[in-house]
Amino acid sequence: MSDADEGSETPPETPADDEDVDAEPETFPSPRRAYTESEVIMSTVRVVTPFVLTFGLYITFHGADSPGGGFQGGALVGVVVLMLAFAFGIDPTRRWLGTKAVTLVASLGLLVFATIGLGSVVLGGAFLEYGLYPLEDAAKYGIEAVEIGGIALIVAGVIMGLFFLTAAGPGGDVE
Amino acid sequence: MMEYVAYALVVFVVLTGIATALLRDVLAAIIVFAAYSLGMALLYTLLLAPDVGLTEAVIGAGVTTILLLLTIVKTVRPGGERTIERFDSRAAVACGALAVVFGLTLPDLPAVGDPNSPILSYDAVTGHYLTQSYAETGVENTVTAVLAAYRGFDTFGEATVVFAAGVAVLVVLQREVFT
Amino acid sequence: MIELLATRWAYAAFILLMVTGIYMMIANANLVKKVIGLNLFQSAVFLFFIASAYVADGSVPIVHSEGGGGPYVSPLPHVIVLTAIVVGVSLTAVALALIVRIYGEYGTLDEAVLREVSDD
Numbered sequence: 001m002s003d004a005d006e007g008s009e010t011p012p013e014t015p016a017d018d019e020d021v022d023a024e025p026e027t028f029p030s031p032r033r034a035y036t037e038s039e040v041i042m043s044t045v046r047v048v049t050p051f052v053l054t055f056g057l058y059i060t061f062h063g064a065d066s067p068g069g070g071f072q073g074g075a076l077v078g079v080v081v082l083m084l085a086f087a088f089g090i091d092p093t094r095r096w097l098g099t100k101a102v103t104l105v106a107s108l109g110l111l112v113f114a115t116i117g118l119g120s121v122v123l124g125g126a127f128l129e130y131g132l133y134p135l136e137d138a139a140k141y142g143i144e145a146v147e148i149g150g151i152a153l154i155v156a157g158v159i160m161g162l163f164f165l166t167a168a169g170p171g172g173d174v175e
Numbered sequence: 176m177m178e179y180v181a182y183a184l185v186v187f188v189v190l191t192g193i194a195t196a197l198l199r200d201v202l203a204a205i206i207v208f209a210a211y212s213l214g215m216a217l218l219y220t221l222l223l224a225p226d227v228g229l230t231e232a233v234i235g236a237g238v239t240t241i242l243l244l245l246t247i248v249k250t251v252r253p254g255g256e257r258t259i260e261r262f263d264s265r266a267a268v269a270c271g272a273l274a275v276v277f278g279l280t281l282p283d284l285p286a287v288g289d290p291n292s293p294i295l296s297y298d299a300v301t302g303h304y305l306t307q308s309y310a311e312t313g314v315e316n317t318v319t320a321v322l323a324a325y326r327g328f329d330t331f332g333e334a335t336v337v338f339a340a341g342v343a344v345l346v347v348l349q350r351e352v353f354t
Numbered sequence: 355m356i357e358l359l360a361t362r363w364a365y366a367a368f369i370l371l372m373v374t375g376i377y378m379m380i381a382n383a384n385l386v387k388k389v390i391g392l393n394l395f396q397s398a399v400f401l402f403f404i405a406s407a408y409v410a411d412g413s414v415p416i417v418h419s420e421g422g423g424g425p426y427v428s429p430l431p432h433v434i435v436l437t438a439i440v441v442g443v444s445l446t447a448v449a450l451a452l453i454v455r456i457y458g459e460y461g462t463l464d465e466a467v468l469r470e471v472s473d474d
Contacts, residue, residue, distance in 0.1 A: 172349030288410030340444030
């Protein structure tokens with residue numbers, strides 16, 4: 001996924017676009033501490049992010065037996081990446097994510113949901129009729145798969161994508 | 176006891192809603208709107224809807240506020256001297272007439288929490304979902320069962336709308352990749 | 355009158371907030387505040403749905419496997435509101451992207467100025 005001829009992941013570029021020089025240039029003799037926008041945000045995000053991620057995954061996986069489900073958990077997982085973008089800067093987080101990850105997550109979610117739904121049409125029944133799948137307790141497994149593998153992935157991917165798109169502004173030939 | 180908490184929350188929500196309408200500075204309106212969303216999330220939880228409260232807290236008070244703040248970073252935050260927005264009397268008269276028309280229907284609505292209201296006493300729909308959902312689907316959360324099994328086609332439509340919104344923002348902003 | 359408001363407090367709050375949202379959409383000239391008014395209006399409607407499903411002294415609609423339990427709150431309006439919240443944020447995101455694009459083209463977010471400029 002990275003450039004084939006360079007060993008580092010972030011291609012060295014001039015730090016003229018913003019003040020977040022997060023990569024360590026090889027010309028400096030000693031490693032510098034990364035410049036952060038705000039100490040308060042960085043310390044808070046470092047402490048809070050693992051808990052928010054765990055809570056989001058917990059809510060997604062336990063959506064069948066307690067309040068929660070795919071929407072809430074997927075939104076929380078998407079918001080974790082947003083918090084990292086607040087702390088470390090939007091452009092370094094964008095470089096870390098790469099161009100394909102967000103698209104892959106969102107498209108995979110929709111594909112899983114459509115496959116599970118239309119699979120039962122192929123098997124001769126109605127849309128999303130779980131009883132036709134040859135598992136016992138097919139309804140429970142089907143609901144869990146749709147919630148975790150479908151809805152949560154779509155919501156997480158689209159929330160991340162909307163954030164980075166709105167932060168980037170208009171592209172193309174708009175000056 | 177719980178009614179007093181509910182009344183206090185309703186007063187807080189209505190006050191922040193009116194404050195959002197009256198403040199002139201866009202940044203101040205966005206911040207008060209975030210407080211309004213949090214109050215609404217608490218009110219939903221108090222009305223025994225924890226799924227909806229969680230969703231409103233994350234998406235209303237979280238993602239919508241972030242997107243609004245990003246928009247005024249990317250565009251402009253209009254400066255000015257006044258604190259309170261200019262009052263438009265024609266719009267206020269029209270909205271007041273609408274409020275009076277809706278308010279005339281208030282005596283015909285059932286009381287909040289009435290167990291004999293038509294939604295709750297119709298056993299063929301609500302009663303069926305409440306009593307049969309564990310036997311038919313195996314999940315205990317009836318909201319998840321209705322969302323993913325009984326009304327799964329609506330959820331599929333909504334997932335498609337979310338994805339389509341992502342693609343629409345790509346098209347509007349003339350970009351090719353999300354990040 | 356007072357006990358009418360005391361028993362139907364959620365519906366009275368719904369009317370006030372909905373009218374405030376509509377007022378923001380009509381009267382404010384800034385485009386971003388119109389979008390905020392739209393969101394205010396939407397969450398007022400969600401309050402109406404949730405309040406119509408509420409049972410006093412009821413319990414959350416999580417039915418344990420043994421069955422039974424007190425009167426449950428109706429789950430159907432919750433499903434509708436869940437879907438509507440997520441669709442609402444999608445709508446807001448596309449509206450804000452359009453606003454960013456409009457600002458790039460015209461340089462202003464004031465509705466009156468935009469109306470004059472686009473009539474030329």
